[in-house]
Amino acid sequence: MLVVEFEKGTVVLKQAPMPKRRPGEALIRLLAAGICNTDLELLRGYYNFQGRPGHEFVGEVVESSTPELVGQRVVGEINIGCGRCSLCRAGDPRHCSSRRVLGILNYPGVFAEYFTLPDRNLHVLPRTIPTDHGVFVEPLAAANEILEQVRIPKGAPVAVLGDGKLGLLIAQVLTAHGAEVHLFGRHPSKLALARRWKIRTRLSSQGPAKAAFQWVVEATGSPEGLGAALELVQPRGTIIAKTTLHGAVPLDISRVVVNEVTIVGSRCGRFPPAIRLLQRRSVDVAPLVTARMPLSQAQEAFQLAAEPGTLKVLLVPDGTI
Amino acid sequence: MLVVEFEKGTVVLKQAPMPKRRPGEALIRLLAAGICNTDLELLRGYYNFQGRPGHEFVGEVVESSTPELVGQRVVGEINIGCGRCSLCRAGDPRHCSSRRVLGILNYPGVFAEYFTLPDRNLHVLPRTIPTDHGVFVEPLAAANEILEQVRIPKGAPVAVLGDGKLGLLIAQVLTAHGAEVHLFGRHPSKLALARRWKIRTRLSSQGPAKAAFQWVVEATGSPEGLGAALELVQPRGTIIAKTTLHGAVPLDISRVVVNEVTIVGSRCGRFPPAIRLLQRRSVDVAPLVTARMPLSQAQEAFQLAAEPGTLKVLLVPDGTI
Numbered sequence: 001m002l003v004v005e006f007e008k009g010t011v012v013l014k015q016a017p018m019p020k021r022r023p024g025e026a027l028i029r030l031l032a033a034g035i036c037n038t039d040l041e042l043l044r045g046y047y048n049f050q051g052r053p054g055h056e057f058v059g060e061v062v063e064s065s066t067p068e069l070v071g072q073r074v075v076g077e078i079n080i081g082c083g084r085c086s087l088c089r090a091g092d093p094r095h096c097s098s099r100r101v102l103g104i105l106n107y108p109g110v111f112a113e114y115f116t117l118p119d120r121n122l123h124v125l126p127r128t129i130p131t132d133h134g135v136f137v138e139p140l141a142a143a144n145e146i147l148e149q150v151r152i153p154k155g156a157p158v159a160v161l162g163d164g165k166l167g168l169l170i171a172q173v174l175t176a177h178g179a180e181v182h183l184f185g186r187h188p189s190k191l192a193l194a195r196r197w198k199i200r201t202r203l204s205s206q207g208p209a210k211a212a213f214q215w216v217v218e219a220t221g222s223p224e225g226l227g228a229a230l231e232l233v234q235p236r237g238t239i240i241a242k243t244t245l246h247g248a249v250p251l252d253i254s255r256v257v258v259n260e261v262t263i264v265g266s267r268c269g270r271f272p273p274a275i276r277l278l279q280r281r282s283v284d285v286a287p288l289v290t291a292r293m294p295l296s297q298a299q300e301a302f303q304l305a306a307e308p309g310t311l312k313v314l315l316v317p318d319g320t321i
Numbered sequence: 322m323l324v325v326e327f328e329k330g331t332v333v334l335k336q337a338p339m340p341k342r343r344p345g346e347a348l349i350r351l352l353a354a355g356i357c358n359t360d361l362e363l364l365r366g367y368y369n370f371q372g373r374p375g376h377e378f379v380g381e382v383v384e385s386s387t388p389e390l391v392g393q394r395v396v397g398e399i400n401i402g403c404g405r406c407s408l409c410r411a412g413d414p415r416h417c418s419s420r421r422v423l424g425i426l427n428y429p430g431v432f433a434e435y436f437t438l439p440d441r442n443l444h445v446l447p448r449t450i451p452t453d454h455g456v457f458v459e460p461l462a463a464a465n466e467i468l469e470q471v472r473i474p475k476g477a478p479v480a481v482l483g484d485g486k487l488g489l490l491i492a493q494v495l496t497a498h499g500a501e502v503h504l505f506g507r508h509p510s511k512l513a514l515a516r517r518w519k520i521r522t523r524l525s526s527q528g529p530a531k532a533a534f535q536w537v538v539e540a541t542g543s544p545e546g547l548g549a550a551l552e553l554v555q556p557r558g559t560i561i562a563k564t565t566l567h568g569a570v571p572l573d574i575s576r577v578v579v580n581e582v583t584i585v586g587s588r589c590g591r592f593p594p595a596i597r598l599l600q601r602r603s604v605d606v607a608p609l610v611t612a613r614m615p616l617s618q619a620q621e622a623f624q625l626a627a628e629p630g631t632l633k634v635l636l637v638p639d640g641t642i
């Protein structure tokens with residue numbers, strides 16, 4: 001079968017044997033996968049990653065010990081816990097200290113015709129959600145995690161920094177929650193998209209209003225993002241940090257202390273609320289798909305995904321476009 | 322009268338005219354003042370400070386439009402708000418955007434024989450609290466602010482990084498609250514002092530246990546402190562940041578995001594709970610006084626305060642030692 005791997009900072013195509021599922025795992029045929037900024041960071045050396053990436057997907061279960069799953073269209077949570085620690089036993093392996101992470105850490109990813117994942121990680125995708133939209137369940141869950149961590153009152157003004165894929169999802173999720181979202185970005189075309197969703201927008205080059213928001217979400221993917229968030233947040237306000245980057249960023253710690261700012265790191269979310277957001281059409285993901293390309297064109301797909309104007313690039317099995 | 326000022330990174334002694342109190346202000350005679358790490362930072366260039374520092378004090382009110390205050394021994398909150406913004410009108414000028422700060426920002430400090438402060442900033446020091454102990458009300462309030470920001474359950478293990486003046490106060494305040502405090506420091510003599518208060522201690526050079534605490538207080542005063550706190554905090558744990566430093570510190574933002582760590586900046590606290598802590602003898606501040614020196618020896622006092630083994634150095638008017 002055809003697979004995509006990262007080797008020394010390059011994208012390579014390979015033929016590999018079909019994966020063998022272990023007990024408790026399902027064998028899944030890829031229907032569509034999404035290229036995420038984390039994949040681009042992994043390609044640049046984050047986590048010293050080598051191997052098969054990919055963690056946003058919709059697939060069809062081919063084999064499983066759970067008969068109800070076979071033949072179903074599924075999405076999958078990306079953290080594979082040890083199954084034995086207190087966190088895993090409580091049903092949440094997201095912070096299991098010996099977790100593997102699909103396509104990120106010690107577990108081969110989904111940029112392949114077939115892959116495996118434990119049955120317990122899978123969620124059946126309701127029929128009303130198209131496959132291309134289902135690819136957004138994972139990043140939507142990450143966007144929705146903010147609301148599981150921080151109480152944002154309805155009607156409250158919230159700044160979202162970054163008009164990339166994740167920023168646009170976060171802006172929509174917070175708008176659906178009832179917040180008054182102000183999206184700050186660098187791309188007029190992406191901001192125009194946000195305005196279609198009735199989101200207030202502002203070009204970052206106009207310079208942000210200072211100390212104006214009690215909640216600021218930092219999703220720029222840039223080392224300067226945290227500093228910009230710190231300019232924008234009110235005293236005693238909260239910054240929700242979403243950017244993962246290889247290396248350290250500079251932090252004006254005195255400003256954090258003197259203004260008693262709270263910074264909340266935010267990563268993976270639960271899938272069921274994200275699936276509900278798509279089912280209820282509370283978010284609009286169709287305009288976020290820039291391109292749909294076959295696995296055999298993965299190199300071109302990654303080049304396109306890294307270009308500034310691009311939103312989501314989907315990879316699909318050859319012959320399904 | 323004799324005053325202490327900072328000029329281009331040096332401590333200078335001067336003769337100055339008696340300050341004139343404006344309406345709403347009290348004229349206060351210094352009884353004792355404390356040298357704080359913030360003063361040492363100001364001397365090194367933090368805030369581009371020039372002028373008269375000093376913000377920890379006990380004084381006697383000489384003149385005031387509030388007759389009950391005259392003759393009383395008082396301590397004083399250090400933030401002087403505009404009096405007009407919503408924060409000030411709600412009675413809390415700590416984050417007023419045009420605040421002045423005693424001895425730190427646009428308001429002359431207490432390292433002088435006489436100084437002024439608005440009546441509304443003053444709290445009468447109960448008779449049972451000795452003057453030298455009252456100097457600790459301000460830093461104790463800052464230590465206690467942690468408990469107003471973060472809910473720490475009784476019995477919970479908490480790491481406190483830094484065995485300096487503030488770290489030792491925080492360790493005591495959290496112990497009095499019922500937490501199981503583990504103090505990490507570099508100074509065997511200061512850690513021995515903490516053990517007298519039944520606090521668990523560990524030399525930082527032994528290397529901290531990793532990811533062991535849900536709550537970590539960073540009070541090292543060092544640019545490396547935040548990184549050490551990030552090593553020590555559990556996933557989904559909270560770091561309370563107390564260190565103010567001139568310039569930026571490096572932050573491994575991916576670790577904050579991936580582990581969903583919360584960082585809470587923490588500065589000034591309210592005085593009444595701090596006064597109660599001293600009144601009930603819930604904290605022991607007497608051993609924290611390294612020396613008591615006259616204002617005329619301020620240069621030597623600052624040298625001593627900057628030495629690694631030193632705790633609190635008090636400045637008192639000449640002739641009162």
